[in-house]
Amino acid sequence: MIHHINFRVISHATEELSGVRKALDFFLTPCLSPKDNLSELVETVSGEGHFGNPITILTAELKKNSSCMKFSKFFQEHLTDGDRELLRSQMPERLDDDLNFYMRFSKQDAALGQLRLTESSDAIFVKVKIETYPKCWEKAGLIVEELFG
Template sequence: MIHHITLRVLAHATEDVSRVREALDFFLSGAGVREGNKLIEELQAEGHHGNPITILSVQLKRKADCLGFAHFVRGHFSEEDVAWLKEEMPERLDDGQVFHLRLDKQAACLQQVRLTDSSDAITAQIKIETYPKNREKAGVIVEELFG
């Protein structure tokens, strides 16, 4: 099943950090994560050109939270997103059995779930757990959760 999920998003200097935090919390509350907003870590960084960037991240470790996130996201994908995801599923699962998603940050601000290929996204890294480690079995789990 899912071992853990890491969600991460950047808030650029031109963005309101609280709105970006709300976009991230949209996924946490939708997944039923208790007090999800309190789990979000905030880190200040500097961009390549000296611009301030706030990195917001959260790691979900509880099985119920991880499954809640997967079901929430899958349940809110459009038919186009599901087709896109099915087409790219093998490439999104790396050799470390981490499944990668990019969720549209602007759509999340509007309380919508949408896939994106933009770098300005909420990234989700979903660590799939199999014993023994087996990429094919991990792929089957990903297909069951998101396919």
């Protein structure tokens, strides 16, 4: 099913880091068990943007099967019908040959507690690694449809 899920978001110098963290936490909090520590899950790296501006990159990875399945449930409960249909129609383009399924979500909407797909580069990037044995793109596509469609 799902091997792991990676999250990545960039906080620009013009943004409050706490607001960007709140947007990321919107995705992560429902996926954790009571014994998981949210602050230990998120890694923070300082960097430099394309024009030399300071940025902070926040990343997290869900590895436990239970956490990945909670993300799928969270996703099903919060995605709009319009975004679900868009995702279905774009599934072949979003699933690569390594069985990674890619999505982008609006940071601003996530900070407000809403799940919205976006094409913007100013987004929360989600990469879902699908596992099939043997490795098979068609089987992975069916799994993506079941979990996210």
